[in-house]
């Protein structure tokens with residue numbers, strides 16, 4: 001008699017891949033719950049909390065107990081939260097070693113920030129499916145939380161290391177900023193990076209430009225709240241920056257994760273060359289990857305970055321009638337574009353805290 005199986009998988013060569021798939025579905029679901037835990041302040045509420053019931057945790061976080069209890073079920077099943085059974089109600093605890101990677105107190109190490117990209121990308125799945133069939137792109141307006149999440153993300157990869165690691169990439173930059181120079185940040189989003197620089201270096205002036213009127217409005221409000229007079233923000237489409245850039249107007253230009261999702265990245269780079277004063281320097285943070293699929297097989301977050309590219313970076317560029325370069329344009333193509341833009345010197349740096357990006361110092 002042939003052996004009976006409920007599925008064709010157990011005991012066959014497919015078993016390891018089936019296990020991998022199930023594990024992946026579990027972890028994908030965990031990302032949705034981790035994003036909610038971050039946004040609702042649940043991880044923060046559980047930090048340093050002794051084992052507590054769902055009601056106690058909900059009360060501390062100011063949330064609905066029934067939802068918190070179900071969330072704790074997902075956290076327990078994923079072994080991120082421990083559980084103690086008790087007659088008068090189970091007790092849950094977030095171990096300190098997990099709190100160190102999931103709470104706001106963890107600063108740049110808070111990986112729950114990144115979990116938000118999964119629901120953010122999932123929210124446009126219907127639009128993306130349409131694009132797979134008909135081409136075209138999904139515009140920024142379809143991602144209402146994008147700039148908020150991006151600002152949190154760059155708060156970790158840039159702001160957290162701004163003084164200790166980012167500024168020292170360019171020899172003499174700190175001294176020049178102290179003395180007083182003009183710095184332009186393109187694709188500045190909510191402008192947190194130059195707002196911080198403006199606070200640190202009152203003798204320098206900073207300007208941010210971005211396509212998003214919402215992000216620029218947010219940046220202006222924050223600068224006003226801080227009473228800063230040496231930082232300004234402009235709504236601008238940089239697609240023809242090669243022609244619109246003022247000649248020799250800035251000492252330093254920066255882009256933080258803001259070239260690959262432009263409509264016309266090469267035009268932006270040509271404009272940067274034009275807007276820089278002779279001897280000026282361009283500092284670019286952009287995705288660390290190979291330009292070839294085969295070169296990214298062992299990339300630690302390759303699946304995540306190609307997915308973010310397909311469902312955001314590439315599609316927002318295509319929605320502008322742009323090139324759709326994509327986040328994974330890679331180091332080889334980055335060097336090629338910089339050369340085509342007229343730059344002659346490119347130094348590539350890696351920062352230990354930022355596994356996602358390369359840091360290019362360009363002249």
Ligand SMILES: C[S@@+](CC[C@H](N)C(=O)[O-])C[C@H]1O[C@@H](n2cnc3c(N)ncnc32)[C@H](O)[C@@H]1O
Pocket residue numbers: 140150151154186187188189190191209210211212215236237238239255256257258261262263264320
């Ligand atoms: C990945 S975000 C980076 C934002 C910011 N630099 C940060 O690190 O938080 C890319 C930015 O490029 C801007 N952008 C995209 N296309 C643009 C265009 N054609 N002109 C100007 N800015 C554009 C977006 O609005 C977005 O703020």
